[in-house]
Amino acid sequence: MICKLLTGNRAAAWGARLARADYIPAFPITPQTEIIETIAHWIDEGRMDSRMTTLESEHSMITSAGAAVTTGVRTFTATSSQGLLYGMEMIYTVAGWRAPFVLVNVSRALSAPLTLEPDHNDVLAARDSGFLQIHCATCQEVLDSVLLAYRLGEDEKVRLPVIVNLDGFYLSFTREPVEIPDDAKVDQFLPPYNPGETRFRAGDPISHGVAVLGGSQYSYFRYETHLASLNALEIFEEASKEFEELFGRSYQPVESYRTEDAEVIFFMMGSFATKAKDAVDRLRSVGRKVGLLQPRLLRPFPVKAIVRALAGKKGIAVIDQNISLGKGGILYTELCSALYSMADKPVIVSFIGGLGGRDITREEFYEMVAVTMKAIETGEAPPPRLLYSKEELIQMKGLQSIARVEQRKGRGKR
Amino acid sequence: MKESSLKSIKDLPSTHVLGPGTPTCAGCGALGAIKIFCDILGEKTVFVNAAGCMTLLTVYPFTPFKGSWIYTAMASAPAGAQGIRDALDLLIRKGRLKPEEDLKVVVLTGDGTAYGMGLSSTSSAIYRGLDFIYICYDNEGYGNTGYQFSAATPHAARTATSKGPGGYQRYKKDLFAIWAAHRPAYVATVAGAEPLDMARKIEKAKDLKGSKLFIAFTPCPTGWHFEPAKTIEVGKLAVKTGVWPLKEYIDGKVAHTRVPLPKGKRPLVEEYLKIQGRFAHLFSPTRNEKVLEKIQSGVDAYWESIV
Numbered sequence: 027m028i029c030k031l032l033t034g035n036r037a038a039a040w041g042a043r044l045a046r047a048d049y050i051p052a053f054p055i056t057p058q059t060e061i062i063e064t065i066a067h068w069i070d071e072g073r074m075d076s077r078m079t080t081l082e083s084e085h086s087m088i089t090s091a092g093a094a095v096t097t098g099v100r101t102f103t104a105t106s107s108q109g110l111l112y113g114m115e116m117i118y119t120v121a122g123w124r125a126p127f128v129l130v131n132v133s134r135a136l137s138a139p140l141t142l143e144p145d146h147n148d149v150l151a152a153r154d155s156g157f158l159q160i161h162c163a164t165c166q167e168v169l170d171s172v173l174l175a176y177r178l179g180e181d182e183k184v185r186l187p188v189i190v191n192l193d194g195f196y197l198s199f200t201r202e203p204v205e206i207p208d209d210a211k212v213d214q215f216l217p218p219y220n221p222g223e224t225r226f227r228a229g230d231p232i233s234h235g236v237a238v239l240g241g242s243q244y245s246y247f248r249y250e251t252h253l254a255s256l257n258a259l260e261i262f263e264e265a266s267k268e269f270e271e272l273f274g275r276s277y278q279p280v281e282s283y284r285t286e287d288a289e290v291i292f293f294m295m296g297s298f299a300t301k302a303k304d305a306v307d308r309l310r311s312v313g314r315k316v317g318l319l320q321p322r323l324l325r326p327f328p329v330k331a332i333v334r335a336l337a338g339k340k341g342i343a344v345i346d347q348n349i350s351l352g353k354g355g356i357l358y359t360e361l362c363s364a365l366y367s368m369a370d371k372p373v374i375v376s377f378i379g380g381l382g383g384r385d386i387t388r389e390e391f392y393e394m395v396a397v398t399m400k401a402i403e404t405g406e407a408p409p410p411r412l413l414y415s416k417e418e419l420i421q422m423k424g425l426q427s428i429a430r431v432e433q434r435k436g437r438g439k440r
Numbered sequence: 441m442k443e444s445s446l447k448s449i450k451d452l453p454s455t456h457v458l459g460p461g462t463p464t465c466a467g468c469g470a471l472g473a474i475k476i477f478c479d480i481l482g483e484k485t486v487f488v489n490a491a492g493c494m495t496l497l498t499v500y501p502f503t504p505f506k507g508s509w510i511y512t513a514m515a516s517a518p519a520g521a522q523g524i525r526d527a528l529d530l531l532i533r534k535g536r537l538k539p540e541e542d543l544k545v546v547v548l549t550g551d552g553t554a555y556g557m558g559l560s561s562t563s564s565a566i567y568r569g570l571d572f573i574y575i576c577y578d579n580e581g582y583g584n585t586g587y588q589f590s591a592a593t594p595h596a597a598r599t600a601t602s603k604g605p606g607g608y609q610r611y612k613k614d615l616f617a618i619w620a621a622h623r624p625a626y627v628a629t630v631a632g633a634e635p636l637d638m639a640r641k642i643e644k645a646k647d648l649k650g651s652k653l654f655i656a657f658t659p660c661p662t663g664w665h666f667e668p669a670k671t672i673e674v675g676k677l678a679v680k681t682g683v684w685p686l687k688e689y690i691d692g693k694v695a696h697t698r699v700p701l702p703k704g705k706r707p708l709v710e711e712y713l714k715i716q717g718r719f720a721h722l723f724s725p726t727r728n729e730k731v732l733e734k735i736q737s738g739v740d741a742y743w744e745s746i747v
Contacts, residue, residue: 085519233503
């Protein structure tokens with residue numbers, strides 16, 4: 027085992043290398059590109075015995091990934107944002123093929139307006155596809171999650187592709203100390219991919235992804251895939267236990283931080299959860315009973331673990347780094363449905379923040395706790411809050427007045 | 441290039457690799473063409489399909505294919521072929537698959553895909569030198585959705601989306617030239633009604649390394665409005681009148697494998713047009729001389745340019 031300072035992107039590439047991924051269909055997109063650059067370099071230097079094929083689009087990239095897995099090789103790929111959406115038809119399709127591979131998504135907010143910095147609307151667009159989703163908050167988690175993802179997806183009770191998500195810029199380009207496990211131990215944890223009987227070869231023909239006639243057959247296959255996804259909950263616990271024995275790091279489907287006696291819980295995922303952790307520590311130091319619950323596994327959604335962790339809590343501040351336009355926070359909706367039938371359920375307050383990489387400040391975390399405390403007191407949750415400060419609005423007004431002047435100047439010239 | 445072992449129609453296999461009992465329309469030209477492809481390519485194949493009429497050949501739990509099959513999506517069948525080819529090569533190189541278990545990777549799409557949505561992924565596959573076979577069954581329209589015009593629809597044809605008095609106003613895209621411009625190993629036009637020419641071309645191309653692409657002329661009784669029994673007649677007339685040139689691109693050169701009789705001796709294009717309902721408006725209630733002449737002179741100009 028060695029320890030290195032790695033960016034989130036390089037940690038993802040290390041995951042693919044340690045997993046001995048045979049095949050890497052690729053297409054560059056910011057902020058993911060460093061992953062495929064790193065792997066390309068390793069292949070050129072003979073440090074990875076793999077083949078990388080650069081396709082002409084993410085749609086084709088995901089098609090070839092699924093087709094390669096169906097032929098029997100371990101496959102890794104990565105994308106971000108517009109790329110994930112461009113390939114969305116195939117995201118659903120390859121999950122239906124039951125083709126287990128790992129796709130690292132480096133989150134980046136969606137157009138329009140066009141931007142490079144992160145939020146989770148890209149990866150959440152794949153929420154209902156059949157891909158499992160693991161959300162990471164640290165670079166170590168990125169590497170470890172790629173290994174866990176193969177174990178999970180390739181398990182014969184699951185057989186589904188997995189998205190490992192990390193935030194663009196905040197994690198993709200941030201260096202953190204990362205322990206790189208020994209090859210031999212990884213091989214022990216992750217044996218070579220066994221495609222079983224479902225692979226293409228002469229003399230043993232099979233048909234994949236074929237049409238069905240009617241809703242009954244269609245429903246059968248869709249239900250089967252759904253149930254396979256739910257199987258991943260149990261397999262995650264098993265794999266994670268073995269992972270801890272081998273590597274000494276423990277991963278839960280939902281990560282609890284200082285929640286035991288907490289009254290107010292932040293509920294959020296991704297790298298911004300580390301900001302919430304810092305706020306928890308500071309609030310704890312002045313005697314506030316605050317904790318953090320961070321779903322790592324979003325699909326399958328670990329309902330039981332969440333209910334268990336939130337039993338007896340008074341208030342939850344859900345911080346969504348996404349927005350379902352016309353509805354609100356997606357995580358908020360997910361959590362509400364998970365807790366609805368719980369007796370003495372906590373008050374759930376919805377906050378939207380961190381869109382397009384907008385920071386969530388320490389003061390905002392404090393304020394969210396105050397708002398949630400008040401909701402506990404009154405027993406009534408306020409309408410969802412969209413985090414945005416007066417200063418930001420003043421700045422925006424400034425930009426708008428510049429835009430108006432420029433527009434007038436432009437018209438004057440014509 | 442060694443001479444073909446297929447000298448006459450009698451040399452074509454009398455038993456077929458593709459099984460019977462498919463749900464295609466009566467007289468489907470595409471099915472006949474695919475049958476010949478399967479006969480020559482054999483059983484060690486994996487067909488990579490994009491959305492179209494032939495998608496319904498394989499409907500759970502039945503398939504007429506003796507080899508494997510995967511349905512991808514409309515735009516990306518060549519990318520599916522890339523993933524399979526790359527994976528087979530990796531498995532053989534790493535000793536996880538015996539070379540005799542290798543497969544020929546065959547993309548099967550209609551013209552709607554080949555001339556349009558799938559062109560980007562095809563262009564890129566050829567550019568990467570992908571070792572695969574592409575079969576485009578060209579029925580000159582979006583057949584599976586009720587026959588709307590596609591970029592392969594000929595001038596003046598009536599389709600579900602060109603029902604106006606003049607029919608379809610644009611001209612068929614030259615996919616052969618587009619594919620050949622990529623300098624692949626092989627490109628050919630074929631016709632189901634000319635099985636010997638077709639079988640010879642498949643035989644010639646199948647063991648070449650690289651991209652081998654076919655545009656198969658496949659008359660569609662339901663879309664073109666003719667009796668299912670006339671599929672072969674329509675196909676033969678398309679070749680005889682010069683509407684559908686049979687040609688191949690190999691080693692950087694285009695060669696015609698069948699040249700129709702010279703102008704004046706070969707049948708007029710209208711012989712081909714008048715047996716199809718999609719062109720009926722050119723003959724009734726009155727002959728549309730202007731359009732008929734335009735189509736005829738287009739065909740004549742093509743053959744003048746190549747002879």
